[in-house]
Amino acid sequence: MITVRGIAKHFGGLTVLRDVNFSVAAGEIVGLIGPNGAGKSTLFNILCGIIRANSGEITFEGRRIEHLQPHRICESGLTKTSQIVRVFAGMSVVENALVGALLHARSVAQARAEGLAALKRVGLSGSEERQASDLALVDRMRLELARALCTRPRLLLVDELMAGLNAAEVSAMLELLQSLRDEGITLIVIEHNMAALMRLCDRVLALDTGSIIAQGTPEGVSRDPRVIESYLGEKFARALNS
Amino acid sequence: MRTEAPWGRRTLLAIGALALLCVPLLHLSDYTMRVATMTCVYVVAAAGWTLIGGYANQITLGQATMFGIGAYVSTMLFVHFHVSPWIGGPLGAMAAALAAAVIGLLVFRLWGAYFALVTLALAEMVRILVEYAQPITGGPQGISVPFVRNSLWLLQFPEAKDYYEIAALLVILALALARAVQSSPLGYRLRAIRDDEVAAKLAGINVFRTKMIAFMLGAVLTALAGTLYAQITGFVDPDSVLSITLSVQLALYAIIGGAQVWWGPLAGAALLVPLGQAMTGSGSGAGAGLAKIVYGLLLVAIVVIQPLGIAGFVKSLQRRKRAAPSEAIAP
Ligand SMILES: Nc1ncnc2c1ncn2[C@@H]1O[C@H](COP(=O)(O)OP(=O)(O)OP(=O)(O)O)[C@@H](O)[C@H]1O
Ligand SMILES: [Mg+2]
Numbered sequence: 001m002i003t004v005r006g007i008a009k010h011f012g013g014l015t016v017l018r019d020v021n022f023s024v025a026a027g028e029i030v031g032l033i034g035p036n037g038a039g040k041s042t043l044f045n046i047l048c049g050i051i052r053a054n055s056g057e058i059t060f061e062g063r064r065i066e067h068l069q070p071h072r073i074c075e076s077g078l079t080k081t082s083q084i085v086r087v088f089a090g091m092s093v094v095e096n097a098l099v100g101a102l103l104h105a106r107s108v109a110q111a112r113a114e115g116l117a118a119l120k121r122v123g124l125s126g127s128e129e130r131q132a133s134d135l136a137l138v139d140r141m142r143l144e145l146a147r148a149l150c151t152r153p154r155l156l157l158v159d160e161l162m163a164g165l166n167a168a169e170v171s172a173m174l175e176l177l178q179s180l181r182d183e184g185i186t187l188i189v190i191e192h193n194m195a196a197l198m199r200l201c202d203r204v205l206a207l208d209t210g211s212i213i214a215q216g217t218p219e220g221v222s223r224d225p226r227v228i229e230s231y232l233g234e235k236f237a238r239a240l241n242s
Numbered sequence: 243m244r245t246e247a248p249w250g251r252r253t254l255l256a257i258g259a260l261a262l263l264c265v266p267l268l269h270l271s272d273y274t275m276r277v278a279t280m281t282c283v284y285v286v287a288a289a290g291w292t293l294i295g296g297y298a299n300q301i302t303l304g305q306a307t308m309f310g311i312g313a314y315v316s317t318m319l320f321v322h323f324h325v326s327p328w329i330g331g332p333l334g335a336m337a338a339a340l341a342a343a344v345i346g347l348l349v350f351r352l353w354g355a356y357f358a359l360v361t362l363a364l365a366e367m368v369r370i371l372v373e374y375a376q377p378i379t380g381g382p383q384g385i386s387v388p389f390v391r392n393s394l395w396l397l398q399f400p401e402a403k404d405y406y407e408i409a410a411l412l413v414i415l416a417l418a419l420a421r422a423v424q425s426s427p428l429g430y431r432l433r434a435i436r437d438d439e440v441a442a443k444l445a446g447i448n449v450f451r452t453k454m455i456a457f458m459l460g461a462v463l464t465a466l467a468g469t470l471y472a473q474i475t476g477f478v479d480p481d482s483v484l485s486i487t488l489s490v491q492l493a494l495y496a497i498i499g500g501a502q503v504w505w506g507p508l509a510g511a512a513l514l515v516p517l518g519q520a521m522t523g524s525g526s527g528a529g530a531g532l533a534k535i536v537y538g539l540l541l542v543a544i545v546v547i548q549p550l551g552i553a554g555f556v557k558s559l560q561r562r563k564r565a566a567p568s569e570a571i572a573p
Contacts (some may be wrong), residue, residue, distance in 0.1 A: 050440060074446035086444070088437035090502075099434045102427050103446035111427075144441075151446045 007056030018210030100150030275403030282409035290464030296501025304365030312468025338465035384479025500553020
């Protein structure tokens with residue numbers, strides 16, 4: 001589905017990604033973990049074309065995309081939801097979703113219908129006419145997911161969608177993401193909630209010091225000494241301190 | 243709002259359009275009709291600004307370039323080649339769209355962060371070019387449109403008020419277009435860009451192309467207003483049709499009226515053009531100075547109280563009215 005080779009990215013003197021290589025097969029749900037500042041969100045932005053890598057190749061469904069504009073990448077079936085939620089604050093909830101659907105719909109009316117269906121899926125029925133900026137953070141994250149779904153992605157990147165959800169909401173979100181996979185959407189999920197990741201993912205990639213340091217089953221990666229040292233250890237330490 | 247019967251809203255709009263066309267039946271003074279006619283011209287020009295400046299919040303301070311191109315192209319064709327403004331106007335609009343394409347290519351691709359400043363600088367460049375091209379443009383002195391005869395084909399009438407019906411028709415066309423854009427896919431894409439450009443890209447919107455289309459469409463409207471202006475005043479010079487003052491005025495009409503909705507330029511120009519005319523009419527001295535201060539304070543007051551202009555006032559009133567019943571049952 002997607003193959004990433006030799007991605008490097010520096011911001012000025014700061015090297016965030018040094019040499020990132022991995023690939024994801026169609027139908028997989030892959031987790032992406034790593035300590036704060038490891039460059040996970042940066043990697044997503046590169047995949048979506050929002051920022052350019054300094055070097056490296058990205059092949060999506062057999063086609064090189066690293067030089068494409070974001071809207072072209074989205075058209076070809078790859079988009080993401082953002083860690084820092086991005087909704088169109090001046091629009092109503094349904095209009096937000098509708099904008100995503102305009103990519104394929106032939107009319108605003110059709111896009112609206114698709115938008116309503118997507119809102120129902122993410123659990124935002126009843127809020128359609130509310131102003132997007134009036135929604136709680138969790139609902140704005142759901143709305144961004146609905147908008148992304150409306151563009152009909154085949155590969156969806158999800159950046160910390162479960163932050164701030166309670167246990168029941170996490171379960172509902174996991175179910176939703178699994179149902180997306182059942183429909184044929186491949187997922188890469190950035191998530192700090194390890195328990196949720198264990199339940200959701202077929203495979204986990206661990207990113208640290210600019211490259212993928214470990215990958216495999218969730219259990220395998222969580223036992224990997226390098227991962228424990230760089231990431232999980234830090235998390236345990238934080239858990240102990242709090 | 244969507245629950246309202248759509249024909250009800252349409253009927254209301256049709257009545258409004260008809261009322262606009264019927265203003266001459268009121269037998270207002272020549273002066274008032276002249277002001278009404280000029281107001282129509284500026285409504286159309288500001289509507290052109292709204293498409294890009296309001297809908298997409300890409301604040302251009304060079305819209306006078308489009309107005310000037312419309313005015314100069316039709317006037318030069320008329321003076322040098324006796325081409326009717328009915329042909330010169332659309333040609334001017336095409337020239338303005340072309341200019342918008344070139345300017346858009348520069349600002350949307352290269353210098354997006356400085357959009358307002360770059361459009362202002364480019365507009366000044368156009369003005370200087372026109373002043374240098376004296377043999378064909380008349381240079382800083384401008385060109386007069388010689389009065390040939392009273393003729394619809396030549397778009398020439400003895401008095402400004404005689405242009406009213408045509409100006410009102412152009413207003414109706416321009417606002418119909420602005421309204422259609424607002425509820426079209428293009429309108430939604432522009433709003434998305436206004437709210438969050440990165441999110442718009444992630445939703446698959448071609449941000450560059452969307453801005454270009456709106457900028458060029460707006461250029462066409464403003465240029466047509468420029469042609470009409472030249473015919474009404476019978477005189478075109480860089481100061482009146484290519485100045486920074488005009489660019490700022492057009493932006494102001496749209497912003498004060500509410501640049502995010504199609505009728506904002508109508509509300510803004512209908513308020514500010516007559517006020518401005520009254521001020522220039524009030525001569526010099528303390529009275530005129532006071533009038534200008536009041537005008538300035540009014541602008542500041544509107545923008546401070548309601549940044550979304552008159553349309554913003556109306557919207558918040560509507561929202562309050564809708565919210566009222568639920569407030570009544572709240573403890
Ligand atoms: N536009 C930018 N300019 C400069 N530095 C940046 C930019 N974007 C990110 N960085 C830096 O790059 C590093 C990686 O950031 P990134 O957001 O990708 O991390 P992350 O793995 O997503 O972390 P988190 O788990 O906290 O979300 C950080 O040090 C960040 O400060
Ligand atoms: Mg991040």
